[in-house]
Amino acid sequence: MSPDPAAPSHLAGGPAGTTSGVTGEGRVLDREGWPVTGASVTLLGADGSQVARAVTGGDGGFALLGVPAGAATMLVAAAAHEPRATSVVVPGGGAWRIGEVRLRRQGGSDVPPPGVWAIDVTHSSISARAHHLGLAAVNGRFTGFTGVITVPEDVTRASVQVEIDATTIDTGNAVRDEHLRSADFLDTDRYPTLTFSATGVQRGADGWVLSGDLTLLATTRPVQLQLSYAGSGPDPWGGTRAAFSATAELHRDDFKMNWNQAVGIGVAVFGTTLKVQIDVEAVLQQ
Numbered sequence: 001m002s003p004d005p006a007a008p009s010h011l012a013g014g015p016a017g018t019t020s021g022v023t024g025e026g027r028v029l030d031r032e033g034w035p036v037t038g039a040s041v042t043l044l045g046a047d048g049s050q051v052a053r054a055v056t057g058g059d060g061g062f063a064l065l066g067v068p069a070g071a072a073t074m075l076v077a078a079a080a081h082e083p084r085a086t087s088v089v090v091p092g093g094g095a096w097r098i099g100e101v102r103l104r105r106q107g108g109s110d111v112p113p114p115g116v117w118a119i120d121v122t123h124s125s126i127s128a129r130a131h132h133l134g135l136a137a138v139n140g141r142f143t144g145f146t147g148v149i150t151v152p153e154d155v156t157r158a159s160v161q162v163e164i165d166a167t168t169i170d171t172g173n174a175v176r177d178e179h180l181r182s183a184d185f186l187d188t189d190r191y192p193t194l195t196f197s198a199t200g201v202q203r204g205a206d207g208w209v210l211s212g213d214l215t216l217l218a219t220t221r222p223v224q225l226q227l228s229y230a231g232s233g234p235d236p237w238g239g240t241r242a243a244f245s246a247t248a249e250l251h252r253d254d255f256k257m258n259w260n261q262a263v264g265i266g267v268a269v270f271g272t273t274l275k276v277q278i279d280v281e282a283v284l285q286q
Contacts, residue, residue: 026098239283248275
């Protein structure tokens with residue numbers, strides 16, 4: 001008997017359709033934590049026979065129904081991703097929390113292919129968060145920027161050059177944006193651009209570390225980006241694209257951007273630490 005066709009696609013029992021036994025629940029995600037929809041999750045018993053199968057839903061979730069206790073092998077496969085096989089032990093009773101299963105993009109590696117990569121601004125973002133009144137966070141982004149990533153055969157000698165149009169700051173509030181462009185903050189009349197330049201990356205405890213120099217308000221300071229590479233692959237227009245993400249913390253005082261006001265018992269309007277999030281999609285240049 002096959003599973004009920006009216007049941008959600010991410011729920012499926014073993015080959016006999018039984019729902020006795022343990023229910024195992026988990027999610028399939030890519031390396032960056034995005035859900036992988038339509039991935040097949042198959043559980044094989046110790047003798048190699050299929051005991052359960054499921055297909056992930058829109059949130060990457062799946063449930064394996066009627067799973068017998070004991071040693072098994074879980075196979076996870078999805079289009080454009082490398083399949084993954086994991087040895088598991090199904091508990092004898094209660095819920096089986098499988099957790100997250102991460103898949104790597106097919107053909108992916110820890111480093112991008114060599115070449116010159118131009119940042120696709122339409123599919124990239126540079127944003128920052130600042131603490132407001134010691135309570136919430138204010139989010140902003142720059143909508144205008146250009147950049148080139150050069151990857152040699154020795155990836156540790158890769159270089160990055162980025163130029164940001166400071167006048168494109170956008171926090172979703174016109175009055176606040178004008179204040180940020182003023183001499184209190186970015187002073188865009190005198191310093192319309194920010195630049196970041198880096199040469200060389202190193203492996204860190206949680207990925208790559210990209211060290212470079214950020215120039216803001218005519219002041220240059222060293223900055224370290226915690227960098228991750230999500231993989232590369234063909235696009236629908238005959239090109240090749242790669243994805244990167246990076247985070248960093250900046251301190252406004254380092255760039256002499258020290259305007260502030262105190263309210264109440266001395267709580268500052270804006271915190272001095274900025275949390276920066278960068279997501280980049282780049283196109284390989286021919």
